[in-house]
Amino acid sequence: SEELAVRDDRRFRQGLRLSRLPHHKTLDEYDFSFQPDLEPRKVKDLATLSFVDGKANAALLGPPGVGKTHIAVALAVAACRAGYSIYFTSLDDMVRNLKAAETAGRLTNKLGTYLRPSVLVVDEVGYQPLERAEANLVFQVISKRYEKGSIILTSNKTFSEWGQVFGDEVLATAILDRLLHHCEVISINGPSYRLKNRLKAIERENDVA
Numbered sequence: 001s002e003e004l005a006v007r008d009d010r011r012f013r014q015g016l017r018l019s020r021l022p023h024h025k026t027l028d029e030y031d032f033s034f035q036p037d038l039e040p041r042k043v044k045d046l047a048t049l050s051f052v053d054g055k056a057n058a059a060l061l062g063p064p065g066v067g068k069t070h071i072a073v074a075l076a077v078a079a080c081r082a083g084y085s086i087y088f089t090s091l092d093d094m095v096r097n098l099k100a101a102e103t104a105g106r107l108t109n110k111l112g113t114y115l116r117p118s119v120l121v122v123d124e125v126g127y128q129p130l131e132r133a134e135a136n137l138v139f140q141v142i143s144k145r146y147e148k149g150s151i152i153l154t155s156n157k158t159f160s161e162w163g164q165v166f167g168d169e170v171l172a173t174a175i176l177d178r179l180l181h182h183c184e185v186i187s188i189n190g191p192s193y194r195l196k197n198r199l200k201a202i203e204r205e206n207d208v209a
């Protein structure tokens, strides 16, 4: 069993390397008391990974700094530890890579990067509006993963604003239709943790002065 544990640990660390996660923060490092409107239960339910087992999705919505990426990464790390393959990308990077691949005649090959992993983390949906051709590439990823593999996404936009993000109401509706059919949605509407630390630091500097 010791040998098994060593092998599991090696597979976990190799999985993390391949995942391109920006960091490896966990839920233990997330201070729920800083977001009193967020029910810890909802997040901890997601951490059981039954949605990953069911090839369903999870969406984390809210303004900047509330910990959307932190929680998405923590879920991905947990899934990686459980043996699932993970790939992390921002929406903009994914679109840029798919566009370049399409131009080079290698779209099918590149799509595989986003279709193969058990869990695809798509960070920062909605920061940049997309053109129609770009939104179409996103639709291909979402529809091909539908009921085949999980997506964890983060967005600063509500779903009703996705029409503007994807530049086309019909396409946005088609994307949301697949995405939300099996999806746990967590909205975090509270203060920015980044700003909290900054404000404290500024106050300290002023105290010293």
Ligand code: ADP
Binding pocket: 025, 029, 030, 031, 032, 034, 035, 062, 063, 064, 065, 066, 067, 068, 069, 070, 071, 154, 193, 194
């Ligand atoms: P978002 O993706 O919502 O903009 P992030 O997840 O990037 O926010 O969080 C910004 C920073 O603040 C990160 O370093 C993250 O680990 C930290 N952070 C955010 N919320 C919390 C929290 N409630 N407890 C601990 N750290 C947090």
Ligand code: MG
Binding pocket: 068, 069, 070, 123, 124, 154
């Ligand atoms: Mg983020």
